[in-house]
């Protein structure tokens with residue numbers, strides 16, 4: 001039977017800056033039931049006058065007991081994300097409901113090679129999968145293709161720089177490539193996915209996440225490369241972006 005989701009109090013424990021515009025937030029959620037990599041939560045904010053608003057945020061890591069982690073990008077003029085990235089402080093409380101989602105998930109018992117394709121903050125649930133793989137000691141080969149505007153937008157930079165057996169990462173810079181980069185800046189192409197991904201013959205499970213435009217473009221490219229539609233799982237975060 002499906003568990004009924006209810007709103008739970010979540011107290012901010014710690015924040016970590018990822019970039020100038022994004023930060024990771026670690027919340028204590030007493031009684032957290034656990035979750036699977038790729039799932040998300042709904043976050044509800046309530047103003048003093050009783051006005052409430054809610055948004056979805058992916059879980060960025062496996063749960064650590066009652067502790068969960070999100071990574072939020074500030075959307076200019078947004079209602080919720082600037083609060084989470086600039087205002088909320090350790091000790092403050094919000095409400096969370098979840099975990100939500102049963103399709104865009106990766107479990108360590110899955111044996112197929114994995115192709116992760118993330119644009120901007122779309123890398124968040126993919127990072128949860130990378131961390132779940134590491135925590136489980138899984139040897140399933142992973143490839144991550146991470147599309148971002150420029151180097152300064154890179155989340156989890158130190159963690160992703162550390163070599164990890166069986167995890168290959170390709171960065172695609174859309175606005176400014178680092179000095180000396182072989183690939184000029186530009187949106188993700190067929191060649192990027194052909195070189196940084198798995199051949200369709202390997203039948204990888206593909207997870208694509210980012211803005212709606214990014215997800216549609218990347219999923220179309222994967223289909224063109226011959227990947228089976230039922231092996232391409234997508235999660236759309238919002239209207240625009242990288």
Ligand SMILES: Cc1cc2nc3c(=O)[nH]c(=O)nc-3n(C[C@H](O)[C@H](O)[C@H](O)COP(=O)(O)OP(=O)(O)OC[C@H]3O[C@@H](n4cnc5c(N)ncnc54)[C@H](O)[C@@H]3O)c2cc1C
Nearest residue numbers: 055056057058071072073075078079080081121124237238
């Ligand atoms: C399943 C799911 C998981 C998500 N996980 C994450 C996550 O892990 N990290 C994260 O940062 N965001 C994530 N998002 C996006 C998040 O839910 C919000 O949409 C985002 O934070 C903007 O909310 P806001 O209230 O700040 O902006 P709003 O007030 O809703 O919008 C302000 C303006 O920004 C535009 N906009 C809205 N969303 C986006 C967006 N994603 N990108 C660019 N422009 C946008 C709107 O069209 C509007 O013009 C997720 C969305 C979904 C559906």
